[in-house]
Amino acid sequence: MLNVLILGVGQCGNRILDAINKEAFGGGGAANLAKYYLRPKFPSRVETLAINTAINDLKELRFTTAKDRLHVPNLHGVGANRNVGKQAFMDNRDVIMGEIEKRGDFDIAFVITSTSGGTGSSFTPLLINELKRQYKDITVVTVAVLPAREEGSIYLQNAAFCMRELMEVEAEGIILADNQYMKRFSGDIASAYDKINNMIAKRLLFLIESLDSEMLSVTDLGDFKTVMNGGLRIGTMGFYQADSKNLSIRDAIENSLKPVNLLYPANVGDDAARAMIIIQGSREHLDVDEITKEVERLTASAGHVFKGIVVKKGNPKVLSVFTVASAPELESIYAQAARGMQDEKEKRCRARKQLDDAFAHIEDLEEIY
Amino acid sequence: MQRPIYLPCLVYLLFSILLMQAAHAKEATDNSDEVTFKDYTLNIGDRIDLGDYQMELIEIQSVRDGLVVMRTSKVGGSLDEQRALLLDSPNNFDGGAENKGITITVADIFDEQSAKVRIEYSQSLGSPRKHASERPALALDKPELFVQKSFERNQMSVGDAVKVTITVKNTGTGQALAIKAEDIPPLPEFTYVAGYPPKIKETIDPGQSDSAVYVMNAVKEGSIRVPAMMVSYTDVKKNAKSNSSEPFNILISPKSKADLAIKLASSGPLALDGESMLNISISNLGTASASRIEVDGTVVPSEGLQVTGLEKSFFEIMPGAEVNYSASLRGQKAGNYIIHLKVNYDGGDGSVIREGTGEVVVLEREYKYQYLLLIIPIAIIIAWMYRRYREYKY
Numbered sequence A: 001m002l003n004v005l006i007l008g009v010g011q012c013g014n015r016i017l018d019a020i021n022k023e024a025f026g027g028g029g030a031a032n033l034a035k036y037y038l039r040p041k042f043p044s045r046v047e048t049l050a051i052n053t054a055i056n057d058l059k060e061l062r063f064t065t066a067k068d069r070l071h072v073p074n075l076h077g078v079g080a081n082r083n084v085g086k087q088a089f090m091d092n093r094d095v096i097m098g099e100i101e102k103r104g105d106f107d108i109a110f111v112i113t114s115t116s117g118g119t120g121s122s123f124t125p126l127l128i129n130e131l132k133r134q135y136k137d138i139t140v141v142t143v144a145v146l147p148a149r150e151e152g153s154i155y156l157q158n159a160a161f162c163m164r165e166l167m168e169v170e171a172e173g174i175i176l177a178d179n180q181y182m183k184r185f186s187g188d189i190a191s192a193y194d195k196i197n198n199m200i201a202k203r204l205l206f207l208i209e210s211l212d213s214e215m216l217s218v219t220d221l222g223d224f225k226t227v228m229n230g231g232l233r234i235g236t237m238g239f240y241q242a243d244s245k246n247l248s249i250r251d252a253i254e255n256s257l258k259p260v261n262l263l264y265p266a267n268v269g270d271d272a273a274r275a276m277i278i279i280q281g282s283r284e285h286l287d288v289d290e291i292t293k294e295v296e297r298l299t300a301s302a303g304h305v306f307k308g309i310v311v312k313k314g315n316p317k318v319l320s321v322f323t324v325a326s327a328p329e330l331e332s333i334y335a336q337a338a339r340g341m342q343d344e345k346e347k348r349c350r351a352r353k354q355l356d357d358a359f360a361h362i363e364d365l366e367e368i369y
Numbered sequence B: 001m002q003r004p005i006y007l008p009c010l011v012y013l014l015f016s017i018l019l020m021q022a023a024h025a026k027e028a029t030d031n032s033d034e035v036t037f038k039d040y041t042l043n044i045g046d047r048i049d050l051g052d053y054q055m056e057l058i059e060i061q062s063v064r065d066g067l068v069v070m071r072t073s074k075v076g077g078s079l080d081e082q083r084a085l086l087l088d089s090p091n092n093f094d095g096g097a098e099n100k101g102i103t104i105t106v107a108d109i110f111d112e113q114s115a116k117v118r119i120e121y122s123q124s125l126g127s128p129r130k131h132a133s134e135r136p137a138l139a140l141d142k143p144e145l146f147v148q149k150s151f152e153r154n155q156m157s158v159g160d161a162v163k164v165t166i167t168v169k170n171t172g173t174g175q176a177l178a179i180k181a182e183d184i185p186p187l188p189e190f191t192y193v194a195g196y197p198p199k200i201k202e203t204i205d206p207g208q209s210d211s212a213v214y215v216m217n218a219v220k221e222g223s224i225r226v227p228a229m230m231v232s233y234t235d236v237k238k239n240a241k242s243n244s245s246e247p248f249n250i251l252i253s254p255k256s257k258a259d260l261a262i263k264l265a266s267s268g269p270l271a272l273d274g275e276s277m278l279n280i281s282i283s284n285l286g287t288a289s290a291s292r293i294e295v296d297g298t299v300v301p302s303e304g305l306q307v308t309g310l311e312k313s314f315f316e317i318m319p320g321a322e323v324n325y326s327a328s329l330r331g332q333k334a335g336n337y338i339i340h341l342k343v344n345y346d347g348g349d350g351s352v353i354r355e356g357t358g359e360v361v362v363l364e365r366e367y368k369y370q371y372l373l374l375i376i377p378i379a380i381i382i383a384w385m386y387r388r389y390r391e392y393k394y
Helices: A010-024 A030-037 A055-059 A082-091 A093-101 A119-134 A153-168 A179-185 A189-211 A221-228 A249-256 A288-302 A328-360 B006-031 B370-392
Strands: A003-009 A045-052 A069-071 A108-114 A139-146 A173-178 A234-241 A272-281 A304-311 A317-324 B035-043 B047-050 B053-062 B067-074 B079-086 B090-093 B102-109 B114-122 B129-131 B145-151 B155-157 B161-170 B177-182 B190-194 B209-218 B222-226 B230-234 B240-244 B248-253 B260-266 B275-284 B290-300 B305-308 B312-317 B322-331 B335-346 B351-362
Touching (some): A003 A010, A010 A045, A010 A139, A010 A189, A045 A093, A045 A119, A055 A069, A082 A119, A119 A139, A139 A179, A153 A328, A189 A221, A221 A272, A234 A249, A249 A272, A249 A288, A272 A288, A288 A304, B047 B114, B053 B114, B067 B114, B079 B102, B161 B177, B322 B351
Parallel strands (some): A003 A045, A173 A234, A272 A304
Antiparallel strands (some): B067 B079, B102 B114, B145 B161, B190 B209, B222 B248, B290 B312, B290 B335, B305 B322, B335 B351
16 A cells, blocks of 8 residues: 655645545535545545645635644745745744654655745745655655746746756656646636646546556556656646546547646647556446557657556546656746746836935935924 | 086086987988998909808809809808809899899909909998908919011011011910911012911910911012011800010012122233233122123233233132232233223122223333433534544634
8 A cells, every 4th residue: 555645835735635635535515524424535545734834724724634734833924935935944844844754654745836836836845855855765746836827927936946946856756737727627716726626636636546556457656656757757647537428448548638638738749758547447448459559559659658457437537647858838937937037127126226216316415303 | 615617517528428329329220221332353262241141253254255153142041043244234132232132243354363343232231241262263274375476587688588487385374276377468578489378276285386487588678567467266265365476677688699890900001022910800799699700801902912811710709709810911012902801600690791991001112211322323423523623623
C-alpha cells in the first residue's frame, strides 16, 4: 500500500485539498452529510495537511479535519508577497515539518499550490526542499496552478518566479493546471474554480488509486516517476469517462488526451515527452488489443507510454498523465509577467519622479508656525 | 225509818225480766210450724239426719242428665225409699215440707262424687245434722284421655316428608269406650302419603295408650297453625267426653336446593410466554347438596391463551361447603381473554347449570428499557456527529 502525503499550501492548495477530502467522502452533495458519519475513503493510506498563513482561508475548509489544518502564524497572510512568505516559512519551518513528521513516512507527496498567491508560491519550493531533505526516498510531485492572466501583475510575477524555483528544486515533476485555460468551461468564476478544484481532485485520486491497484497491466510509482522525469519535468493530466452511448476504449483514450480534457493547454502529439495511460472499466469494455494499438499509436508521437489497466465495474475511464518537452504557454506567461513587471517598474519610476518634482517645490523652504 | 229505794228498782227489774221471758215463749210456740230449708254439699255416702228422717246420697247417676240417687228413710221403717232425683226438681217425701214431711231438691251436681242438695222441712222437725260417710270414697270408673299430636319436626322444607304421630293415653280410672279420633280437616299444605286418617283403638283401658302414625309431604311453604285434634269417647256409663290436643305451629321452608357459586381469580396480568394459575372456587350457597358436578370451560378467543386443568368433576358438594382447584395458564399472545366456566350439577330438583366468567389479561411483551433502544443510538449518533463536527470545526 502506498503511503501518500497530500499537502495543500495557500488558499488555492487548501481548496483543492478540501475538494480531495470531499471526493474521499463520495463527492457531491452527499459528502456534506457523509463527513459526519463516514471516514474519508482513500484508495491508499493518505494523509492530508492544509497549510496557510491566513486563518480565514483555513476556516473556509469544510471537509478537512481541524487537525489537518495548520495555521502558520503571520498576521493574516503574506499579502501575495513571496519574500514575506519565505520568511514566514523559515520562521515556522520546524512547526510545519514537525506536523508533517507526525503523519509518518511516505512514498509519495503531492504538494498542491497556486503559483501566483503569496503563501503557496513562497512556501512550496522551500517545503519541497525540506521534504526531500527529511524523507530521502520520497517522490515529490507538485501540482501547480497557474493564474488567470487578468488576475494581476503581482500574481503573474509570483507565478513566474515560483515556477522558476519549482523547476530548480529536486522534485520529481510538476503537474500543471491552468486556471486561465480551464475557467472557460464554466460560466461564472466562483463555480469555475469549484469545478477546477473538483476536476483536479478527481484526477489525483484516480491516479493514486491506480498506482495502488492490482492491475491487468501494471503501472506503478516507478513508472509514474519515470513519466514525470521526462521532458521538462512539467506535465499535466487528461481524463475522460465514456458514456453508454460510446463505450469504445480507443475513443476514450483519444478523448482523454484532447485539449478540452486537459488541465493545461498542451498538444500531446507535438509536446509530449513521456506519458502514462491508465484505463479503468468493466472487463467487457477493456479490449486489450485495441488499447495496445492505441497506446502504440500514441507512443509514436509521445516517445514512451506506460499503460495500466484496472478492471473495475463501470464504463471505461481513462487518465492520461504526460510530461511535455516544450511549454509554449509558459513562455507567454513569463513574457506577460515580464511586461507587467516592466510596466510596474516604469510606473513606479514615473510616480517617484512626480513625487520628487512635487517635493522640489518645497526644497528650500522650512516649516513656518 | 227511811225505806230503802233499791227494793222497788229490784222488783221492777224482775218484773221486766219475767215479761220478756213470757214474750219470748209465746213467739217460740208460734214459729214451730214454719218451713225452712238448708243446703248441703254431699259426697256419696254422706247422710243428713233431720228428726226421724235420714237422707243419704247413694250415687251420682248422671252428671250430664242431672240424675242423683238418694235414699230417704224414717226411723221406725215407715219410710225407706231410694229415688233418682232430677236436677232442680223438688222431691217430696211424706207429703213434703208443707205437710210436716221433707222436700229434697238437687241444686247442683259437681261431679261423679258430689252434689249440692237442698233440704226443705218444717222447723218442728228440729235442726238437720250432716254425717259424713266413714266409707272410703270408691274409685270411680272415670276415663280420661290425653291426646297428643306431634310432628317429627317443626321446621321442614317443601318436598320433605314428615311423620305425624297421634298418641292417645287413658290417664283416667275408667275404661274409655267408643273412642273416635278426628284429625280434620286435612291440611292443604301437605299431601297425605300414608296412614291417614289415623286410626285409634276404640277402647283403651286405664293406663293404656294407643298411637297412630301417618306420613305427609310438605307441598307449600309457609307458617302453619296445626289445629287441635279432638278425641271423643264415653265411659262405661256412656257418659260422653272429649279431649283435644294442643294446637301448635310449624314452619315449612321453601324447597331445599343446591346453589353453586363460581369464582374465578387469576393472579393478575400474565406476561407474554409467562405462566400463571387461575384459582377456581365453587361454593354451595344452597340448602341442599349438589351432586354429580361437572365443570367445563371455554376460552374466548380460543387461541393465544393456553389453559390446562379447567375441566373437573366432583361427586358432591355439601351445603355451605366449597371446593377449590387451579388451572394453569400460559400466555401465548397478548390480549384480553374471557374464561367461561359452566358447571352442571344435580341440585336436588333436577339438573342445574351455573356459569361463571373470569378475565385474564396477557400483557404485551414488556420492553422495560425499550426507549433506550431509541435513545442510545440517537445519543451515539449525536455524540458521533458532534465529535465529527468538532473534528471539522476550525
